[in-house]
Amino acid sequence: MAPLPSKLAYVPFVSVENMMRLVHHIGIEKVLTDLADQIEADFRRWPLFDKTPRVASHSDVGVIELMPTSDGETYGFKYVNGHPKNMAEGLQTVTAFGLLADVNSGYPKLLSEMTLLTALRTAATSAMAARHLAPKGARTMAMIGNGAQSEFQCLAFKAVCGIDSVRLYDIDPAATERCARNLAGSGLTVVKCRSSQEAIEGAQIITTCTADKQYATILTDNMVGSGVHINAIGGDCPGKTELHRDILLRSRIFVEYPPQTRIEGEIQQLDPDHAVTELWQVIAGDVAGRADDRQITLFDSVGFAIEDFSALRYVAQAIAGTPFFTRLDMIADPDDPRDLFGMFQRAADSVAA
Ligand SMILES: NC(=O)c1ccc[n+]([C@@H]2O[C@H](COP(=O)([O-])OP(=O)(O)OC[C@H]3O[C@@H](n4cnc5c(N)ncnc54)[C@H](O)[C@@H]3O)[C@@H](O)[C@H]2O)c1
Numbered sequence: 001m002a003p004l005p006s007k008l009a010y011v012p013f014v015s016v017e018n019m020m021r022l023v024h025h026i027g028i029e030k031v032l033t034d035l036a037d038q039i040e041a042d043f044r045r046w047p048l049f050d051k052t053p054r055v056a057s058h059s060d061v062g063v064i065e066l067m068p069t070s071d072g073e074t075y076g077f078k079y080v081n082g083h084p085k086n087m088a089e090g091l092q093t094v095t096a097f098g099l100l101a102d103v104n105s106g107y108p109k110l111l112s113e114m115t116l117l118t119a120l121r122t123a124a125t126s127a128m129a130a131r132h133l134a135p136k137g138a139r140t141m142a143m144i145g146n147g148a149q150s151e152f153q154c155l156a157f158k159a160v161c162g163i164d165s166v167r168l169y170d171i172d173p174a175a176t177e178r179c180a181r182n183l184a185g186s187g188l189t190v191v192k193c194r195s196s197q198e199a200i201e202g203a204q205i206i207t208t209c210t211a212d213k214q215y216a217t218i219l220t221d222n223m224v225g226s227g228v229h230i231n232a233i234g235g236d237c238p239g240k241t242e243l244h245r246d247i248l249l250r251s252r253i254f255v256e257y258p259p260q261t262r263i264e265g266e267i268q269q270l271d272p273d274h275a276v277t278e279l280w281q282v283i284a285g286d287v288a289g290r291a292d293d294r295q296i297t298l299f300d301s302v303g304f305a306i307e308d309f310s311a312l313r314y315v316a317q318a319i320a321g322t323p324f325f326t327r328l329d330m331i332a333d334p335d336d337p338r339d340l341f342g343m344f345q346r347a348a349d350s351v352a353a
Contacts, residue, residue, distance in 0.1 A: 006335065008105075010327035014112040014315055022315070022324040023120070029159035032152075035124035036131070036160045039310040043128075046280035048072060049306055053260035056237075061085050062213065063237055069305035075101045076309040078114055082237060084211040092148060093211045094118060100312045107331060110316045114308065119149050121311035122303060123156035126231045130161050130205060132282050132289045133254060133297040134229035138204035139164050144196050144218055145210035145234055146170035146179035153207050153233070154179075158188055161205070165189040169199035170210075197223055208242045209233040221246035226294040235266045236302040243298075245269045251296040254279045254289075256304035265300040276300070 014022070023031050042049075054067040062083030069076055078098035086093050096114035101107060130138075141163045143150055147170070157163040166188050170176045173192075180190045193199040196218060200206050206228055208218045221244050224230070230251065235241035243266050253276045255261040262272060279299070281287040290297050319325045334343035 006333045008107055009329055009331045009333040011108045011111050011330040012316070012319060012325045013328040013330075014110070014319060014325050016113045016116065018319075018324040018326070019113050019116050019315075022318060022322065023116070025322070025324065026318065028120075028155060031120060032124050032127065032156040032159045035121055035311055035314055036128040036156070038314045039121065039125050039307050040128050040283055042071075042306050042310040043280040043283045045071070046278075046284070046306070049309075051257055051305075053257070053263060054305065058238070067303075067305035067308055069309050070103060071309070073103055074109075074309070074313065075103050076305070076312050078118070078305065078308040078312075080114070080118060080303075082211075084213045087147065087211070094148065098308055098312050100309075100316060110312060111328060111330065112312060112315055114311070117311050117315065118303075118308070119152040120156075121307050122149060122233065122301070123152035124160070124311075125303075125307045126153060126207065126233065126299065126301060127156035127160035129254065129279055129299040129301070130157065130229055130231060132279075133299060134161060135204050135227055135290070135293060138162075138229065140167065140203045141165070141205040141207060142167045142169070142193075142196075142199040142203035143179070144169050144199055144206070144208045146172075146175040147209065147211060149209050149233065150175075150179050151182045153209060153231075154183055154188060155186060157205065157207075158186065163188070163205065165191065167191045167193050167199040167201070167203055169193040169196050200224070200228075203228070205229045205231060207231040207233060208235075210242055213237070213240055215239060215241050217244050218242040219247060220244045221250070224250075224296060226296060228296055229290075230296065230298045231301065232266050232298060233301050235300070236264050238263055238268060240264075241266050241269060247296070248274075248298065248300075251298035252277065252291065253298045253300055254282065255300050256302065256307075260304060261300055261302050264302040266298070267300055 080096035100110040
């Protein structure tokens with residue numbers, strides 16, 4: 001009879017079902033607020049992380065990416081795809097899973113679904129950035145692109161920034177209908193709009209979260225007045241942007257990790273040395289955020305590995321002592337570390353039995 005795997009061989013695994021149960025158990029607005037705080041805390045210690053632009057494998061229809069980082073004690077990575085054409089085929093545009101490991105032993109310590117977690121962490125990061133950059137007293141947000149990420153974005157801005165009204169627009173009215181329906185009862189005033197122009201009327205924050213594998217112009221320069229904060233989520237691949245270049249030239253631009261954002265973000269439209277501010281420096285108090293009421297601030301978000309690392313660590317803490325995970329027999333870990341083959345050989349008995 002083969003010996004049972006050791007304790008270290010079992011890796012806690014959070015399935016999609018358990019992630020949903022965990023978030024309902026805690027409450028989604030609390031999760032979004034906690035995630036914003038955890039991501040902010042990790043941005044504050046930004047210099048000590050290993051950082052690299054994500055490793056992207058592009059095809060004509062989408063991208064598959066690996067996003068690694070480490071804080072010296074814990075290593076993490078996310079696998080994520082982006083396939084704008086998927087939605088029309090009944091599939092998600094973005095799916096993901098991720099892993100944390102112990103730097104000391106190299107053994108994994110968490111495996112988790114991250115499709116839902118990416119939506120949560122993206123929304124929490126956006127709202128955390130807006131907490132530092134949006135005009136004071138902002139209450140209304142335009143939400144352009146009403147797909148999978150959109151409700152999460154709206155709820156994060158409510159929970160973290162105090163937004164009480166959202167103005168929705170999507171080229172597909174059915175997406176706007178669904179988003180509005182899902183937000184009913186959330187406490188947000190929801191206004192369905194027929195154009196981007198209508199959506200941004202009276203909004204102090206504009207979130208663009210559309211999916212298109214090409215340069216798109218969701219906002220043109222004449223649409224954007226002074227003093228707003230733009231949270232640009234959907235432009236996150238080479239050749240995939242949402243804002244007209246002239247808006248960028250009028251804005252103070254904040255980014256996650258410049259070497260990645262210059263390849264993937266809105267700023268791929270600008271000269272490679274165009275001045276941008278790293279968000280972590282604002283959070284650490286090294287650089288001022290919004291200068292005045294008239295400035296246009298732009299968070300050119302592409303999603304960075306440290307946000308996923310923070311989200312996975314949050315999940316690892318949150319599942320402790322709960323039933324919201326299972327244990328996977330994932331690591332071959334014989335009692336005698338050199339007897340990997342012996343462990344394999346003994347397993348023959350259980351096959352024969
Ligand atoms: N920055 C980040 O960290 C981050 C994280 C996750 C996803 N994303 C990106 O955000 C985008 C949205 O993701 P999703 O999962 O919600 O995608 P989705 O396919 O579910 O939704 C996209 C929506 O945009 C709409 N749309 C497309 N073109 C439009 C236009 N011109 N005007 C208005 N609406 C338009 C579509 O009809 C669709 O409803 C994707 O591009 C994705 O890659 C970024």
